[in-house]
Amino acid sequence: MKKYNIAVVGASGMVGGELLHLLETRKFPAGEFYAFNSGRKPAAVRFCGRSYPCAAPTLAALKKADIAFFVSTDEVSGRFARRLAAAGTWCVDDSSRFRLAPGVPLVIPEVNGGELSASRKLIAGPNCTLTGAAVALAGVRRKFGVTELRLATYQAVSGAGRSAMVRLEEELRAYLKNGAAPALKGGFPRPIAFNLFPQVGGFDAEGNSAEENKVEGELKKIWGDKKIKISTTAVRVPVLRGHSLAAWFKTARPCSLAALKKELGRTPGLKFSARAQAYPTPLENGLRTEVVYAGRLRRAKTAANEFQLWIVSDNLYKGAALNSVQIAERIIRL
Numbered sequence: 001m002k003k004y005n006i007a008v009v010g011a012s013g014m015v016g017g018e019l020l021h022l023l024e025t026r027k028f029p030a031g032e033f034y035a036f037n038s039g040r041k042p043a044a045v046r047f048c049g050r051s052y053p054c055a056a057p058t059l060a061a062l063k064k065a066d067i068a069f070f071v072s073t074d075e076v077s078g079r080f081a082r083r084l085a086a087a088g089t090w091c092v093d094d095s096s097r098f099r100l101a102p103g104v105p106l107v108i109p110e111v112n113g114g115e116l117s118a119s120r121k122l123i124a125g126p127n128c129t130l131t132g133a134a135v136a137l138a139g140v141r142r143k144f145g146v147t148e149l150r151l152a153t154y155q156a157v158s159g160a161g162r163s164a165m166v167r168l169e170e171e172l173r174a175y176l177k178n179g180a181a182p183a184l185k186g187g188f189p190r191p192i193a194f195n196l197f198p199q200v201g202g203f204d205a206e207g208n209s210a211e212e213n214k215v216e217g218e219l220k221k222i223w224g225d226k227k228i229k230i231s232t233t234a235v236r237v238p239v240l241r242g243h244s245l246a247a248w249f250k251t252a253r254p255c256s257l258a259a260l261k262k263e264l265g266r267t268p269g270l271k272f273s274a275r276a277q278a279y280p281t282p283l284e285n286g287l288r289t290e291v292v293y294a295g296r297l298r299r300a301k302t303a304a305n306e307f308q309l310w311i312v313s314d315n316l317y318k319g320a321a322l323n324s325v326q327i328a329e330r331i332i333r334l
């Protein structure tokens, strides 16, 4: 079997660690392996039983790879990914740098895997928050059409990287010891222990957060639907891992609950529970899980043809590392 040389830029990070684990456990045909980080402090990662030192990336070093995974920062992806792809290396980018760039496919394999082609070597993976909605509603959208979508998000701190997880743990310990949140040290805009806040990223002139705008723009691109109306309130919650969504969606054509349940039951990448009590939670369904979970389907009381659904997915797996590995598994078959 052909083997592929792999580079991971951001190998020492949260998503990088999960990516290495998945490449190994899913038996990706990896040849040589190259690990990159910021180079600011010595670090090594383990992959397939060996330890690899991390180094700061250079274009020359990255060119040794057949496939490069970018799981670091927008700036790093911007600096290397286009030039590297032009030189013939597949680039799977998990940053937001190229997600809305024309000509760059933004891909969730089970939703729009057909966008992958041998000639487009730079591929973006979407924001971890919208992945759950994109997967869960893909089949419903195809069968009945979706004209409007409202989302309230409940986003885990790991969506903001390793330092945010450490931050939550530190705040919780300090709160339990002293009865108050410690002073903020940058990072989150408000205390997160025993708290939540409706701000993920900065605000635009209309008062929408960066995350809310990403959800709208990226979902429209993935679903290939510029007309769908999407409105989101993105909220950071004191959960370590697993993003949850409360979704309200309006279908274009009338449909029964039974028909919706049938569609959700056969949507690729989704595990749907029709029983009300069998709803997913981040603790039970958001840790190293490979599918998106949904439950609590019901008619909304606000409009005809409007329905409600509760969705949970692992932001570090399907929202990031797993999606990237699934993209790589597809491109080596092109």
Ligand SMILES: NC(=O)c1ccc[n+]([C@@H]2O[C@H](COP(=O)([O-])OP(=O)(O)OC[C@H]3O[C@@H](n4cnc5c(N)ncnc54)[C@H](OP(=O)(O)O)[C@@H]3O)[C@@H](O)[C@H]2O)c1
Binding pocket: 009, 010, 011, 012, 013, 014, 015, 016, 036, 037, 038, 039, 040, 041, 043, 056, 057, 070, 071, 072, 073, 074, 076, 094, 095, 096, 126, 127, 128, 158, 159, 160, 161, 162, 163, 315, 316, 319, 320
């Ligand atoms: N967390 C999620 O749920 C999620 C979901 C979807 C997409 N993403 C995207 O995935 C990427 C990584 O997120 P994360 O949560 O894993 O963050 P993280 O835990 O903070 O890790 C960031 C990684 O990037 C490396 N890095 C930072 N600056 C660099 C530089 N100048 N050159 C090379 N490497 C550099 C870091 O290396 P050092 O250890 O040396 O600092 C570290 O390995 C981001 O683009 C994020 O938007 C994250």
